[in-house]
Amino acid sequence: MSTRFDTALDTDVVVVGAGPVGLLLAFELRTGGARVTVLEQLAEPTTESRASTLHARTMELLAERGLLEELGPPAPGGPGHFGGIPLDLTAADPGHPYAGQWKVPQTRVEAVLRRRAGALGAETRRGHRVTGLADRGSHVEVEAEGPGGTPVRLRCAYVVGCDGERSTVRRLAGFDFPGTEATRxxxxxxxxxxxxxxxxxxxxxxxxxxxxxxxxxxxxxxxxxxxxxxxxxxxxxxxxxxxxxxxxxxxxxxxxxxxxxxxxxxDARRQVTRYRQGRVLLAGDAAHVQMPVGGQALNLGLQDAADLGWKLAAQFGDRPDEALLDSYHATRHPVGRRVLANIGAQARLLLGGPEVEPLRAVLGELMEKPPVRRHLAAMISGLDTPRSDRPAPAPAPGNHTTTRRRNTMERLTGRTALVTGSSRGIGRAIALRLAREGALVAVHCSTAREAADEVVASIEKDGGRAFAVQAELGVPGDVHELFLQLEEGLKERTGGTGLDILVNNAGVMGGVAPEEVTPEQFDRLYAVNARAPFFIVQRALKNMSSGGRIINISSGLTRFANPQEIAYAMTKGAVDQLTLHYAKHLGPRGITVNSVGPGITNNGTPVFDIPEAVEQMAALSVFNRVGEPQDIADVVAFLAGDDARWITGSYLDASGGTLLGG
Structure with missing residues (x-):
């Protein structure tokens, strides 16, 4: 294995904290070939089993790493709950091999992880209290007090704080840690x-x-x-x-x-704004503090470690990839934000007095409905969260084996999206696709509220999450009105106003011969198609954190002449320039900005009901068919996910080969 780091480094990664999260991370790093030193201030392992519940997603991750056999047969944990209201967690996915919840003492989890990480060569130094931390840009210097107060200094490439809710690493590195103090x-x-x-x-x-x-x-x-x-x-x-x-x-x-x-x-609730700050990263309760309701805190931390481990280990291989490491924050921060929101709701239901009884009664009635039970159970079990893309090792022999489960419901879970102009056509298809992959989608319309509500209903019928927002674009105050509704809807459903994905799709066409375009028509086209997207992006940046995605729907007409749409094509050319320059501007924040250029796409207008017209239009594509909204939605979904993390400032031709010529 090659490394791009100074060979004088004492170790590749220092992990601070030898709890379950730190030990799983050490195991993952050693599996990936990175040198690991774990610093733990306790002289001996704790004998306290604070947490004992493992959920389906965590069990799946442990099985893939061959760890379940050594943990011993886990005991079924009985029925789960949501805020003290009974909830059968098997409802998330009755066919999943680890559906429900399982009881394994934390001491047992730690013992197995400690032994397995050690067997792979991870070094654990107990009785070491971290006292200093300095990110030098090319490496990190860590100071600690060893047994008897002996000073210890280590040089490493990265430091990861897995040292709990009172994290020393978080404090020394100066991470922003907003949130609320406990009231119960x-x-x-x-x-x-x-x-x-x-x-x-x-x-x-x-x-x-x-x-x-x-x-x-x-x-x-x-x-x-x-x-x-x-x-x-x-x-x-x-x-x-x-x-x-x-x-x-x-x-x-x-x-x-x-x-x-x-x-x-x-019931304190806090989360760092960024999981990575230079060469210092956080995982588990060091990154997020929440009430340990239903065992979610431990499971959330273990899933952090599973996602981070292979991405960090990859930095010491032949092809280090900073964008891959940044995707740890992009993947896990939204998941943490959503878990904290559901824990906050549960804490209110669980610890509230007589004033919450009406709310408990209504929620109890809702939980009688299978879609509600399935939604809440998947959320608690972690089965609606993104999976790590690390190739899975062969499971250990025995009864606890599972196949790798990847489906489109996992890629955008925990993320939020706004799709403008999504009550019909391409925008509708994009909203449906992003929701199917797990995103909470704001479905925007300018006037057709009933159509937007129908899109929301369709998404919810399939088990997704969405809400409608209505704001006419191209008029004074349009962006302000849009974001008032957007933030209200996001806060109601997630507890915050964070936006992860923005799709600028709304637009109007001209369809007027160039000699007949009036100034009023020209100004209207620019107001909706160019000015509105610019100021929507500008406003969205207040809500969008590192790793966000901005996708602008352009047009093949910026590259293919059609005199009937000169003014329209000019507006879409402006959109392409918006993409290019914003991509450069937002690169340091890890936000990608790209354009998608559809060709002739069936938008439901009467012309697509005329076979002869469709035949002529289809002949322009090398595939001899017109595009469908789903064709464009698939491209947008790709750009919205982690697989497109290395693409920005690009124009993706989604015209079906129309631009290749006859």
């Missing part, structure tokens, strides 16, 4: 020597209580008092605090028990 708190304790009734999210007048006897004989109790704000502490709560809260909520005395582990969890 759940106390949790593993206790021996007590006998209490089993409870599953039991809502009592003073609060909510959970009690479950674990296979080890320990009883796990969790309690929340309605309306009680989190207590400011420097560490874990005292067991006496849990005892008092349990008594106030349930009326039971558990003071005679012996605590094995005590902790408190708030």
């Amino acid at each position: 708190e759940l106390l949790r304790a593993d206790v021996t020597g007590i006998e209490v009734p089993g409870r599953r999210f039991e809502r009592l007048p003073a609060g909510m209580a959970v009690a479950a006897r674990l296979p080890s004989g320990v009883t796990r109790i969790m309690v929340h008092e309605y309306g009680r704000a989190p207590v400011r502490r420097t560490g874990a709560p005292d067991f006496a605090e849990v005892v008092d809260a349990w008594r106030r909520v349930t009326g039971e005395d558990v003071s005679g028990g012996t605590p094995v582990w005590v902790n408190a969890f708030g």
